Amino acid sequence: MKIEQLKVEHIGCYSGISFKFSDLTVIYGENRSGKSTLIYALYYAMFGKHLNTTLSVPDMCQKGEKFGTATLHFSMQEKICQLWRSTLGTVALSILSEDGVSWNSLVQDPSESLKPYIPIPSDVASLTSFFREGELIYFLKDIPKYNKTLLQQILEMDDIFILQTRFKKAAAISKEKRKDLQPETSAKIPAPLNLAAAQKEVDDLEKEIAVTDAEIKSLSVASGGFSDPQLLIILQRTCDEKKSEIESIEKAKSELPPLADMTRKLEDLIRKNDEIAKSISDANAVYPNPDDLQRQMGSFDQRIRGLKSDIQRLSDMERQPSCHACGQALSPEHLSLLIAERRAQCAELENNRNQLASELTTVQSALQEQKNCKVEMESMQRRIAEIQHWNGKVENLQSRLNQAADELEKAKGTAHDPEIETRSHRIQAIQARRTDLQKRFVDLKLDIQQAEQRATDAENLKEKIRLADRHVLLCDIAYQSMDRAVAALNQSLMDKVRESLQQWAGHFQYLDQFDIEITPKELSPIIQAKGYTYKLNQMSKSERIFLYLMLKLAIGDAMGHLGVFILDDPADGLDAKRQNVMAHLLQEVSRKRQVVVTTNDDRFADMFPQEYRLNL
Amino acid sequence: MISQEMFFNLFGSQVRQLATANSVSEVDAQRLILIFAEAMKNPYMDERHIYQRLVDMDGAE
Numbered sequence: 001m002k003i004e005q006l007k008v009e010h011i012g013c014y015s016g017i018s019f020k021f022s023d024l025t026v027i028y029g030e031n032r033s034g035k036s037t038l039i040y041a042l043y044y045a046m047f048g049k050h051l052n053t054t055l056s057v058p059d060m061c062q063k064g065e066k067f068g069t070a071t072l073h074f075s076m077q078e079k080i081c082q083l084w085r086s087t088l089g090t091v092a093l094s095i096l097s098e099d100g101v102s103w104n105s106l107v108q109d110p111s112e113s114l115k116p117y118i119p120i121p122s123d124v125a126s127l128t129s130f131f132r133e134g135e136l137i138y139f140l141k142d143i144p145k146y147n148k149t150l151l152q153q154i155l156e157m158d159d160i161f162i163l164q165t166r167f168k169k170a171a172a173i174s175k176e177k178r179k180d181l182q183p184e185t186s187a188k189i190p191a192p193l194n195l196a197a198a199q200k201e202v203d204d205l206e207k208e209i210a211v212t213d214a215e216i217k218s219l220s221v222a223s224g225g226f227s228d229p230q231l232l233i234i235l236q237r238t239c240d241e242k243k244s245e246i247e248s249i250e251k252a253k254s255e256l257p258p259l260a261d262m263t264r265k266l267e268d269l270i271r272k273n274d275e276i277a278k279s280i281s282d283a284n285a286v287y288p289n290p291d292d293l294q295r296q297m298g299s300f301d302q303r304i305r306g307l308k309s310d311i312q313r314l315s316d317m318e319r320q321p322s323c324h325a326c327g328q329a330l331s332p333e334h335l336s337l338l339i340a341e342r343r344a345q346c347a348e349l350e351n352n353r354n355q356l357a358s359e360l361t362t363v364q365s366a367l368q369e370q371k372n373c374k375v376e377m378e379s380m381q382r383r384i385a386e387i388q389h390w391n392g393k394v395e396n397l398q399s400r401l402n403q404a405a406d407e408l409e410k411a412k413g414t415a416h417d418p419e420i421e422t423r424s425h426r427i428q429a430i431q432a433r434r435t436d437l438q439k440r441f442v443d444l445k446l447d448i449q450q451a452e453q454r455a456t457d458a459e460n461l462k463e464k465i466r467l468a469d470r471h472v473l474l475c476d477i478a479y480q481s482m483d484r485a486v487a488a489l490n491q492s493l494m495d496k497v498r499e500s501l502q503q504w505a506g507h508f509q510y511l512d513q514f515d516i517e518i519t520p521k522e523l524s525p526i527i528q529a530k531g532y533t534y535k536l537n538q539m540s541k542s543e544r545i546f547l548y549l550m551l552k553l554a555i556g557d558a559m560g561h562l563g564v565f566i567l568d569d570p571a572d573g574l575d576a577k578r579q580n581v582m583a584h585l586l587q588e589v590s591r592k593r594q595v596v597v598t599t600n601d602d603r604f605a606d607m608f609p610q611e612y613r614l615n616l
Numbered sequence: 617m618i619s620q621e622m623f624f625n626l627f628g629s630q631v632r633q634l635a636t637a638n639s640v641s642e643v644d645a646q647r648l649i650l651i652f653a654e655a656m657k658n659p660y661m662d663e664r665h666i667y668q669r670l671v672d673m674d675g676a677e
Contacts, residue, residue, distance in 0.1 A: 121621050160623060163655055169663035170670060473638055474670050478648050481630035488626050559622065 001117075001563045002075045002594050006045065010068035011060050011087070012037030022612060024590035027598040028605040029616030035598035036133060038616075039568045042596070043130065045072035045085055046562070047122035051130060061087045081106075081117055093117060120560040127155065128556030131567035136574075139548045140541060154551055155493075157486075164486055167479040174475035178468040181461065198444050198451070205441040212434040216427055235408040242401040246394060253390050262387065266380045269373060276370040280363065290367070293360045300353035307346040314339045496558030497551070504550050508588050542581045545574070549585055553593070564594040571604040583607035620656055627652050647673050 003021045008014045013034045019027075029035050040060060043051040050057055061068045072083045080096035082103055093114060094103035107114060120128070139154075314335055322329050539547065553565070567586070571579045583604060586595050599605050605613055628649045635645035651669045655661045661669075 123620060124622070159656075159659075162659075166655065166661070166663040166666055167652075170667040173663060173667045174670070471667075471671050473640065474644065474648065474673065475667065477631060477634045477638060477640060477645075478652065478666075478670060481627050481634055481648070482652075484630040484634075485623060485626040488630070489623060 003042070003072065003564055003596070004075055004080065005071075005073040006038070006042055007071040008038075008041045008068070009070075010062040010065040011041050011044075011070060012062065012068075014038075014041075015062065019614065021594070021596060023594050024587065024608065024612045025596045026605055026608045026613045027596070027616060028602065028613060029598070029600060031600055033600075033616040035600065035616065036568055039130070039566060039596075039598060041070045042072070042566060043122075043126070044087075045070035045083055046118050047125065048085055048089070048091060049122050051126060051132070057087050057089075076117060083114070083117070118562075120562065124559050125562055128552065128559055128561040129564055129566060131552065131565065131570055133568040133572065136545065136548060136570055137572065140544055140573075154555060160486060160489075164482050167475075167482045171472070171475040171479040174468070174471045178465070178472050181465050181468055198448050202441060202444045202448065205437050205444065209434060209437050209441065212430050212437065216430055216434070235404055239401060239404045239408055242397055242404060246397045246401065249390055249394050249397070253387070253394070256383065256387055256390075259384070259387050259391075262380060262384050266377065266384060269377045269380060273370065273373045273377060276366055276373060279366050280370060290360060290363050293356055293363070297353055297356050297360065300349055300356065304346055304349050304353065307342050307349065311339055311342045311346065314342065493555070493558045497554045500554035500557035501550060503557075504553055507592060508546075508550075508585070541574075542578055545578060545581055546585060549582075549589070553589065561593075564596065565589060567595070567597040569598055569600065571599050571601050574604075576603060579604045580607055624649075624653060624656065644673065 002023075005018060005020050007016075007018045009016045013032075014037065019038065027035055027038060037060075040051050043049070044057065044060060048057070050060065067086045067088045069084065069086045071085075074081055074083070082092075082094045082096070084092045084094075091107065091109075091114075092105065093107035094105050096102075097104050106117075118125075126132075317330065318332060318335050318339075534543075536544070536547075556565075570586075571582055574582060579601065584607075586597055587608065589595055597608075631645050631648050631652075632642075634640075635642070635648070648670070651666065651673075654669065655666055
């Protein structure tokens with residue numbers, strides 16, 4: 001394709017402007033004059049995307065405007081095409097009709113492919129047809145590292161390598177998982193022949209047990225009464241147990257006093273209790289309540305204290321015989337009479353009180369005695385109940401012992417029957433055999449169950465291994481495909497780049513000063529000059545600028561390009577001498593490929609013929 | 617940046633070749649390619665996710 005014209009409306013700083021392009025177009029403008037915007041508009045017109053991946057399409061639209069448009073006119077195979085895009089996402093591709101006036105619409109739907117007219121993807125175009133600002137500076141500063149080749153560095157293949165490593169690790173995980181299943185494999189394969197034999201043995205055992213059961217049954221129900229020798233043992237054991245129990249009870253009973261003594265003592269206590277009760281009852285007839293006696297004694301004490309107080313007062317009055325209240329004189333005889341009278345009353349009261357106290361003591365001791373008697377009676381009654389309980393138990397045990405002894409005697413009697421004895425021994429032998437058979441039967445059943453479980457486990461494991469093998473295979477295919485794709489990419493690009501470099505080498509006159517060799521597996525440019533060999537990191541700045549431009553163009557040939565080489569300020573950071581090299585090279589490139597170059601450096605712009613210059 | 621489309625095509629052709637050589641069905645090969653496309657688009661899809669997606673292919677059958 002060849003770019004003829006670009007019209008931009010409401011994009012960046014451009015409200016409405018048209019640019020015409022020739023084989024070499026040098027766009028000069030100061031900072032913020034819209035050089036980069038122009039490059040972005042070109043890229044946007046072709047691909048509907050922003051060249052700067054950190055920015056979005058709406059960022060391109062002029063502030064205050066709802067949308068912006070870019071219209072690109074380009075020629076392709078002797079046809080003039082017009083590609084129109086708006087920042088709202090609409091697109092229209094038209095082709096100029098043969099009359100040279102009207103346009104025939106080809107594409108109006110954004111989802112339709114523009115591939116016949118824009119033949120390469122946007123990411124490839126970004127690499128091969130656009131030279132972004134600062135790109136050269138980074139290249140001049142850095143040399144390939146971390147095992148990357150120069151080509152891989154220019155192609156920015158880091159993402160691919162990361163993905164390749166992830167697929168490799170995923171394959172390793174699948175192998176680890178498969179390996180984890182390996183140790184279980186050998187241990188869990190059952191022996192099918194043993195299983196079949198065991199099953200047959202189980203069937204045989206089952207039949208044999210059935211036969212022994214029938215035999216035991218027929219022997220057990222045979223006439224002749226008692227047939228089970230085990231019963232003898234059980235009866236004998238029951239008798240022994242009962243005897244032993246009775247003995248232990250008798251021993252416990254012997255430690256208690258005899259029941260007759262206890263009964264006699266109890267009768268005495270009952271009698272004594274009755275007597276005490278009677279005496280208390282008699283006392284209660286006079287003093288129904290001991291508390292009344294207490295109160296009465298208190299009354300006596302009070303009256304005695306009153307009389308003693310009177311006596312004391314009268315004795316005091318003998319020393320000064322006059323009335324305290326009226327002061328009338330009293331005769332000593334009269335006072336002595338009064339004192340004597342009081343003393344007599346006091347003595348009588350004290351006598352009565354002492355009598356009452358004595359009665360109270362008697363009642364209290366009777367009550368205490370009755371209380372003790374009751375406690376003793378209760379204790380006695382408990383012990384009697386205990387003895388009676390033991391006696392009852394002994395009677396019960398004795399009865400059961402007698403019954404067991406009778407049965408034992410009877411069993412012993414029948415056990416001596418020779419026929420029964422023989423039969424009993426036979427039953428015992430068959431039962432022992434049956435027990436052995438049963439045990440063997442259970443063991444075998446268990447073995448069979450375990451074997452069947454192992455067989456199921458083995459089947460499951462087999463299925464798991466099959467799946468794990470499949471996962472390993474799929475992961476391996478994915479990883480190997482990745483590896484091969486990287487290698488194929490390298491190889492195909494390497495071959496094409498090498499071939500293209502040779503063509504470009506023949507094209508550049510500037511190359512006369514260089515002799516670049518490239519190894520088969522790697523783009524390792526070396527320069528032969530004055531008998532010395534220089535590697536990439538030994539090259540001069542001018543040589544590296546030249547090399548980079550050559551590589552960009554050759555990679556474009558290898559991967560596909562638009563036929564136009566668009567450079568955004570490639571002279572940035574270069575001194576005059578290198579700018580001159582750059583300008584010279586770009587003019588040589590423009591003979592094979594259309595070149596659009598922007599710069600804010602007047603000196604660099606002047607290095608190109610003036611007819612190619614376009615000032616912003 | 618390398619063309620994703622170009623690499624995707626290269627990967628796809630390699631997968632088909634290896635799938636045929638290992639008797640893996642075309643459907644499985646197609647699924648491998650889809651997982652690869654997913655991994656290319658999603659930078660957070662690490663090796664465990666990739667393994668899981670590859671393993672899950674059997675569950676999707």
